[in-house]
Amino acid sequence: MTVTGNIILNHQQIQHKTRRIAYQILESNVNEEEIIVAGIATNGFVFAKKIKAELEKITSATITLCEVMINKQEPLQAVTTSLTKEQYINKPLVLIDDVLNSGTTLIYGVKHFLDVPLKNFKTAVLVNRNHKKYPIKADFKGISLSTSIQEHIDVVFEDEQSKAFLI
Template sequence: MVVELRVKKELIDQDGIRRALMRISHEIIEKNEGLDDIVVIGIRTRGVSLADRIAAKLKEIEGQEVQTGILDITLYRDDLTTIANQPIVHQTEIPFDITDKKIILVDDVLYTGRTVRSALDALMDLGRPKNIQLAILVDRGHRELPIRADYVGKNLPTSNQEVIDVDLEEVDGRDLVILKEYV
C-alpha cells in the first residue's frame, strides 16, 4: 500500500514568513531586554536557515551582531533506527562556548516535541547555558512531551492525518508553508 500526500492548502507565503520572523525577532529583543549574551542556534536543516534570518533581523533592528550556530541532532533522536539503516550524520557547528549564554533555539515546525528534546540533550552535552528559549515558525500541536515554544510565528492546529511542509528559499528554492494530507 502506497501512502501519498496531497496539497490541501497553502498556509503562509513569503511575506507571511518574513513578517513572522520579524515579529519573533522583536519579541526576542523585548523579552531579553536587548541582545546581551544572546546566541541563535538552528536545528538542522530548515532551523538553520530560520536562525540565520532571525540573526540578520536582530542585527537590523539593534545594530548588534549575534553569534549563530548549527545543531545536528541525528544521534540524539529516539527514533534513529526507524528513520534509516544508515542515517546521515552532519556536523554540529557551534564555534563558541554556550556556557552562560541565552540560547535561542530555532526550528521550523513544533509537533510532538521529540526533536526539541533531542536538541536540548545535544546542547547540554556542549555546555551549561544560562537559559534556552525556543523559536518556532509553525506550532501544529499534538505534543507528546511537555515542551512549549517561547516564540511562535504561527499556530496552525492540524489533525494527525495532516502534515505541515515548510519550504525555505535556502533549501527548497521558495518560501512557503503548505498543509498536506494523506490520501
C-alpha cells in the same frame, strides 16, 4: 521544489512572523551583548539564519549562528553543533526549528544544551502544531495550528517564494 497542499503561510507572512519573533527574542535579551541563535538542521537552520538577519537590523548585539545536527530518525544518537560548548557557555541561546510537531526533535535539542550552563534558554518555531508527545513548548512561535495527526506541515524556504503548506 513543488509542494501541493493548502498554503497556510505565504512569503510575506513568513517574513512578518520572522521579524516579530526577532523582536520577541531581542525583548527577552535586551541587555545582552551576544545572543546565540541555534537552528536545527536543515530547515530550522535556514529559519535561524533569517531570524539572525532580522536581529542584526534591530540590535548592535553580536548574533552568533549555530547549526544543530540531530538525526531525526534516530534522535538518541549524539547531537552535534557547529559551535563548541565554550562558545555558548553562560550566554543566552534560542533553539529554533521550522515546525514543532511531536516535540521529539526539539526536546533532544534542548537535552543537548542542558549539559552547559546558559544565561537564558528559549525555543522558537515558525509553526506550532499542538501534537506534542513531550512536555516541550515554543517560547516564540509564528503561528499555532491545530491539525489532525495525519496532516503534515511542510515549509519551503526560497529567496522570494517561501511558503508553508498543510498537506
